[in-house]
Amino acid sequence: MRFFVDTADIAAIRELHELGMVDGVTTNPSLILKSGRDIAEVTREICDLVPGPVSAEVIASDAEGMIREGKHLAEIAPNVTVKVPLTWDGLKACKALTDDGHMVNVTLCFSPAQAILAAKAGATFISPFIGRLDDIGLDGMELIADIRQIYDNYGYETNLLAASIRSVNHVIECARVGADVITAPPSVIKAMASHVLTDKGLDLFNADWAKTGQKIGA
Ligand code: E4P
16 A cells, blocks of 8 residues: 655655655645645655655646646656546546646545545546545545445556545545555644554553663663
């Protein structure tokens, strides 16, 4: 399973990248706002740091505008993935941009029907949002499992990129059902290293070690 990090925070990306945890990056307008940076400038910096796909999102709502913005974003670096929303115009832009050789991430996917259309339009990645479905009392993981099954049934090559991940359990469930990629905030990726029994075990080992009076390498 590939790990994308869902942030435009360069320091956070660098920390995870140095540990080999980053296969790509996703951003969106809210994350660009949070970074306080210019989209072209921060996207270029992320692309210089991470060789994998780096998603940068268009803002236009019509296909022509999305294609124009997408081409502009794609000029930033060869690993830019143009992110378009799952609307009818977004699908048109997806088809045009992928036909033109660009990677496209179709975002804001909330149903298997939408995911089928994105695959038909040649999307490189489909981003179904788990957390936002959970937020309204629906089952985000069910959507991931449904898309996995449908894509496998027909051999669609679009990568299933599970997004809006809010917890370690979301990551584990995505791995169980076979998402190709997860994109998660740095805090969730770092939380994967924690376990209460690891902390407890370490406390016990440290206490016992102190009683031995020994030192390693001294
Ligand atoms: C990634 O592509 C999405 O924009 C992101 O995962 C959304 O996450 P959120 O629902 O926690 O904002």
